[in-house]
Structure formats: C-alpha cells, structure tokens
Amino acid sequence: MNIKNIIKSFELNKPIIIWDEKKEVEADFVFPAEMVNEEIINFFVKKGKGLLCLASEEDYLLSQGFFKLPTNNLDTLKTNYFITVDYISTNTGISTKDRAITIKKIATGKNISEFKYPGHIQLLGSIGINNRKGHTETSVELMKFLGYKPFSVLIEILDKNGDSHNYEYIKSISSKYNIPLINVEEIYVEAIKKQLYVKPVAEAKLPTKYGNFKIIGFENNFDNKEHFAIYKGDLKKEPLHVRIHSECVTGDVLSSKKCDCGSQLHLAMQKINNIGDGLIIYLRQEGRDIGITNKIRAYELQDKGLDTVEANLEIGMPIDNRNYAIAAQILKSLDIKNIILMTNNPDKVYQLKKYGINVIREEFHNGEITKENNYYLKIKKTKMNHKIKL
Ligand SMILES: Nc1nc2c(ncn2[C@@H]2O[C@H](COP(=O)(O)OP(=O)(O)OP(=O)(O)O)[C@@H](O)[C@H]2O)c(=O)[nH]1
Ligand SMILES: [Mg+2]
Ligand SMILES: [Mg+2]
Numbered sequence: 001m002n003i004k005n006i007i008k009s010f011e012l013n014k015p016i017i018i019w020d021e022k023k024e025v026e027a028d029f030v031f032p033a034e035m036v037n038e039e040i041i042n043f044f045v046k047k048g049k050g051l052l053c054l055a056s057e058e059d060y061l062l063s064q065g066f067f068k069l070p071t072n073n074l075d076t077l078k079t080n081y082f083i084t085v086d087y088i089s090t091n092t093g094i095s096t097k098d099r100a101i102t103i104k105k106i107a108t109g110k111n112i113s114e115f116k117y118p119g120h121i122q123l124l125g126s127i128g129i130n131n132r133k134g135h136t137e138t139s140v141e142l143m144k145f146l147g148y149k150p151f152s153v154l155i156e157i158l159d160k161n162g163d164s165h166n167y168e169y170i171k172s173i174s175s176k177y178n179i180p181l182i183n184v185e186e187i188y189v190e191a192i193k194k195q196l197y198v199k200p201v202a203e204a205k206l207p208t209k210y211g212n213f214k215i216i217g218f219e220n221n222f223d224n225k226e227h228f229a230i231y232k233g234d235l236k237k238e239p240l241h242v243r244i245h246s247e248c249v250t251g252d253v254l255s256s257k258k259c260d261c262g263s264q265l266h267l268a269m270q271k272i273n274n275i276g277d278g279l280i281i282y283l284r285q286e287g288r289d290i291g292i293t294n295k296i297r298a299y300e301l302q303d304k305g306l307d308t309v310e311a312n313l314e315i316g317m318p319i320d321n322r323n324y325a326i327a328a329q330i331l332k333s334l335d336i337k338n339i340i341l342m343t344n345n346p347d348k349v350y351q352l353k354k355y356g357i358n359v360i361r362e363e364f365h366n367g368e369i370t371k372e373n374n375y376y377l378k379i380k381k382t383k384m385n386h387k388i389k390l
C-alpha cells in the first residue's frame with residue numbers, strides 16, 4: 001500500500017477506490033470526510049452512483065446521539081446502518097452543497113441536536129476492522145492511520161449499466177482518473193501491523209512436568225478470546241524460539257490418539273525447557289477455529305471414512321479457518337519481532353510474515369506418530385502442504 005499516493009490523491013481532490021475481492025468485487029470511492037467539498041460529492045454521485053454514506057466509529061456516533069436503524073437481520077452483509085441526517089441549516093439536504101455541509105458538520109464533531117432526520121446522508125457505524133472487514137471499517141481505519149479524523153465518505157461504484165461488482169470497470173475508472181486502487185486486505189494487514197489490540201495484564205509462575213515456566217494472561221480487544229502464553233527464560237533473546245499452538249482439547253487435554261496436537265505441545269515445552277528461552281502462544285482456535293462442536297461433527301464424518309479436509313467441507317466449514325493476526329498481535333504486545341517458529345505448517349509462517357513478524361527460520365516440529373493419527377497426518381501433508389515427516 002502506497003500511503004504517499006493515497007494522500008496525494010486526496011490533496012488533488014480525488015478519492016481512492018477500496019475494493020474487496022471476497023465480496024464479489026465490491027468497490028467504493030472513499031475520501032476523508034474532513035476534506036469534503038461540493039466538487040468531490042458531485043464526482044461521487046456522478047461516477048459512483050451508489051449510496052452516499054458517511055462512516056465513523058459506532059461508539060462515537062452513539063455518543064453523539066446518532067442511533068441505529070432497526071433491522072430484521074436479513075442483511076447477510078451486516079451493514080451497520082444508522083439514521084440518515086441533514087445539517088440543520090441546509091435547504092432540502094440533497095444538493096451537493098447541502099450534502100457536503102452535512103458531512104463536514106459531522107466530521108467537525110457536531111451532535112444530533114444540530115441535524116434534521118431522516119435526511120440525505122446515510123450514516124454507517126464501524127465496529128472495528130478486527131470485527132468486520134467491510135468498506136465501513138477499512139475506510140475509517142485508513143483515515144486513522146493516515147492521520148485524518150476517523151470519518152470517511154464513501155459510495156459504491158456502479159458500472160455503465162448500473163451493475164456493481166465489475167472489476168474490469170473499476171480498473172478502467174482507476175486508470176482513467178488516476179485513482180489509487182486499494183484492497184480491503186491490504187488495509188487490514190496494515191492495521192494489524194500498526195495498531196495494538198492486545199496487552200499482557202497478568203503473569204505468574206507455572207511449574208510443570210516439563211520444567212518451570214511463567215504464564216501470561218492478556219487483555220484482548222482483538223477477538224475477545226482468552227488466549228494465553230507460557231514462557232521460559234528471557235523474552236528479549238533474539239531470535240526467540242516460539243511455538244504457536246492452536247487449541248485441541250481432545251489432543252491437549254484428553255490425550256486423544258487421533259491427532260498429534262498434545263505431543264506437539266509437550267514437545268515444545270520440553271524443547272524450550274532445554275534451550276532455556278522460548279515462548280508458547282496457546283490460541284483458542286479449537287478445531288482449526290471451527291469450535292469443538294463442529295470438530296466433533298467433522299470427527300463423526302471421519303468415523304464414516306471422510307478425511308479431515310473432506311469432513312470440514314462437508315459440514316460447510318472452511319478447511320482451515322485460522323487467522324494468526326492475533327498471534328502477531330500477542331508477539332507485538334510482548335515486544336518480540338525476530339523468531340524461530342516451531343511448526344510444520346507453512347500457513348503459520350506465511351501469515352506471521354504478512355503481519356510483520358520476522359520468522360528467521362522454521363524449526364521442524366513433529367509430534368508423536370501413532371497408528372491412529374497416521375492417516376490424518378498423511379492428509380495434512382498431501383492436502384494441506386504441511387511439512388510432516390512420516
Ligand atoms: N477441524 C478439524 N480440526 C482438527 C482436526 N484434528 C485436529 N484439529 C485441530 O487442528 C489444530 C492443530 O493445531 P496446531 O497443531 O497448532 O497446528 P497445525 O496446523 O497442526 O500446525 P503445526 O502443528 O504448527 O505444524 C487444532 O486446533 C486442532 O483442534 C480435525 O480432524 N478436524
Ligand atoms: Mg457497501
Ligand atoms: Mg499440529
């Protein structure tokens with residue numbers, strides 16, 4: 001993401017385009033609300049043609065007295081619509097001049113007492129990029145880390161025929177007007193690198209069968225799950241040995257032989273105890289983050305002959321739903337940047353690097369191979385590209 005180009009575009013009174021390939025190429029023009037003017041609104045409604053919206057943080061809007069529209073919850077995209085408003089001194093509210101005034105007034109901190117409603121500016125509440133990766137959240141987040149006030153104006157782009165979701169058209173608009181095209185995912189990654197949603201809040205001794213460790217608890221505003229970490233020695237050691245372990249209650253707690261999880265966890269504890277310095281992050285991502293009940297559903301199908309990949313797909317779940325942004329956040333909260341990662345899973349390495357962690361190298365980390373987990377591990381190796389030695 002080229003931040004200079006984005007700011008340059010705004011300074012030339014041009015928007016940027018934020019697009020989302022996952023939502024079948026939804027693309028919106030986006031501009032900082034604090035800089036809005038008639039000319040840009042005119043461009044938005046002429047070339048964008050969708051619904052003109054002003055996005056801001058939900059908590060802020062609520063604190064200013066703006067409120068949400070009732071919903072029957074049938075909108076699967078979960079757009080967080082607030083009321084529509086016009087600034088009190090506007091005329092009909094619909095002219096580009098009126099709309100620019102309304103937007104500016106919201107961005108300068110006016111509260112609901114100075115607005116008429118319903119009106120012509122649709123308000124949207126951002127619930128944070130960690131909770132939802134929509135245009136609302138990404139555009140507000142982008143404003144924040146570019147140093148603008150956290151208010152964005154946005155409008156969905158419809159093509160010549162009035163259709164949305166046309167990537168070729170969006171690319172052509174971007175090059176015709178020389179407007180930077182930015183992906184939702186790029187903004188998400190940048191937010192994970194720049195912001196800190198997690199902080200260590202408690203630490204205690206944890207003597208174990210495998211050595212004397214310390215355990216750390218976190219305040220987590222990222223996904224609100226109770227992830228924790230254990231470590232031994234000096235966390236300042238560089239590069240630090242790190243194991244990022246996803247919860248497997250059947251393997252870790254019940255000593256199930258169906259997988260290698262419990263043995264991998266204990267091996268990591270033994271290794272770190274021997275090395276003297278290292279960290280294990282225990283992520284509450286049961287069942288590759290589909291939850292224990294879904295994992296049991298998948299196990300039921302595996303009893304009937306499906307493999308671990310087919311079973312997840314059969315119950316309508318992704319093969320692997322894990323996002324390691326939270327692991328990158330925990331490392332960042334502990335001031336750890338350079339690591340040796342104990343894993344056979346290339347996706348852990350790929351994602352951590354993407355989120356700004358310097359994985360100096362990966363250390364092969366085989367658990368116990370049993371007759372019960374052999375087929376499962378073979379599938380992980382062949383279908384999920386894990387570097388398991390069988
Ligand atoms: N959905 C599903 N999840 C499983 C199955 N078997 C194990 N898991 C989950 O897979 C995850 C394994 O976590 P890890 O051992 O940290 O990760 P990994 O992908 O094996 O990668 P490395 O061990 O680092 O090489 C845990 O969340 C388990 O609960 C299965 O058959 N189906
Ligand atoms: Mg939209
Ligand atoms: Mg594993």
Ligand SMILES: [Zn+2]
Binds near residue numbers: 248259261
């Ligand atoms: Zn397991």
